Amino acid sequence: MKNKPVNLGHQISFFDVFDLGFENRTGTFVIHDEKLTIVETSASPSIPYLLDGLKQLEIDPADIQYIIVTHIHLDHAGGAGLLLKHCPNAKVVVHPRGYRHLVDPSRLIAGAKAVYKEDFEKFYDPIYPIPEERLMIKENGEVLELANRTLTFYDTPGHAKHHFSIHDSLSNGIFTGDTIGVYYQDIQEFDFFLPSTSPNQFDPDEMLRSLELIENLNVSRIYFGHFGMCQNPKEVYAEIRKWLPTFMETGESVFLQNKDKTIDELTPLISEKLYDRIHSYLSELNIPNNHKVYRILKMDIDICSMGLADYFIRKNKEQKR
Incomplete structure (x- = not known):
């Protein structure tokens, strides 16, 4: 497999999970801490790549404590239920508006089928419900204390109402999911970013307010679900x-x-x-x-x-x- 983990510094690794079969589309972040944490799972067909990435990092899935999904769109959280079957000690951390859809993903499945039609099974199947006792909600401003860093959760709608972004105290970076866009790393000649306005909760005013919130945190780096790390946040804000x-x-x-x-x-x-x-x-x-x-x-x-x-x-x- 080609998903060789990359060391991003500050005890964070990143690797490709080949969402939809594409390279440089969606990735998973691993926070190396006594309380091992993953950010983003992608969809279920990506889980073999995710498990292989963990293997390359010599991580036993049983040691993972937290699996954070920035929002519940299937390319970020669709594989969480399947991954949990390999991570018996982990809890999934989710936005309060996303909680019920992970317990009962029927509406997520119906929405994805409406968009992807005959490609749904190839891209997203299977989607497993997550038991309530395996879920953890984080409200706006709440924190998750790991051994050597604090993760702070911020409600950041615009792309979706069930979206939060997570500030990491050790790297002064933020995991933004899709709130402030997509980073197209296939273009190596220059940095290229576009907003993500997918259905059905897109709101441009909320998106700009979320961008301003992130901008005011004065972060040093942005961790994109699509795709990777950017160390020039000002350029991201300007491009969006x-x-x-x-x-x-x-x-x-x-x-x-x-x-x-x-x-x-x-x-x-x-x-x-x-x-x-x-x-x-x-x-x-x-x-x-x-x-x-x-x-x-x-x-x-x-x-x-x-x-x-x-x-x-x-x-x-x-x-x-």
């Missing part, structure tokens, strides 16, 4: 503030011309325009059309466009009330 209006303007312009269309009808129209704008930007920076980043980018733009379509349909309905 630049691209989020582009996403919104694109989605709104398509919606205003097609108000009678459904989400399924709007999504490809938004996706085409958004893809063209991002492709033009990357072309100006000499990223060739056959660059491997486009494999992930096209899929991401489709999902982000679905979230934009959902947002503008919801907003329009609210305005009519």
Whole structure:
């Protein structure tokens, strides 16, 4: 397997878990502490890669104490139930709004099937419920004391209402899940970040408020679920503030011309325009059309466009009330 763990410093390791079969898509962080902790599991098909990464780090899964999921979307938490079968002493730490969906994942499964249709089983199956006694909720501002560091949990909606970000006192870094975007490390010529506006709880105002909260923490590094560590937080904030209006303007312009269309009808129209704008930007920076980043980018733009379509349909309905 190619998921060789990388030492990020401050007793944190990171390795690829090949979410959806893609390299550099989703990763798992390991906090090396007497109270061994994992951040993000990805989906169940990623668990063999995760277990292999632990093996390479000479970690016995039975020694893991905490499995933290930033939010309950399946590419971050879908494999938690399966992983628990290998980690008899671990508890899963989850946002209070995500708790019930890990106990009973039926709505998560239905939502994912609606998005991924015939690809659902290949990408996400199986999804196991997690017993309540194996779950731990962390409210906004609460901490988890490990042996040599403190993890502080912050409610950070925008991408989803069931999302928190976790500040690590030892590295002065923060695990942000999808709240402040995706880091496309397939592009090595420069750092490239985009917001993640996937359905169905995307809220641009909340996203910017969460970004400001993280910015005010003055962190030194950001740990992205997609994908890896960035040690230039100011660039991340600037890029998300630049691209989020582009996403919104694109989605709104398509919606205003097609108000009678459904989400399924709007999504490809938004996706085409958004893809063209991002492709033009990357072309100006000499990223060739056959660059491997486009494999992930096209899929991401489709999902982000679905979230934009959902947002503008919801907003329009609210305005009519």
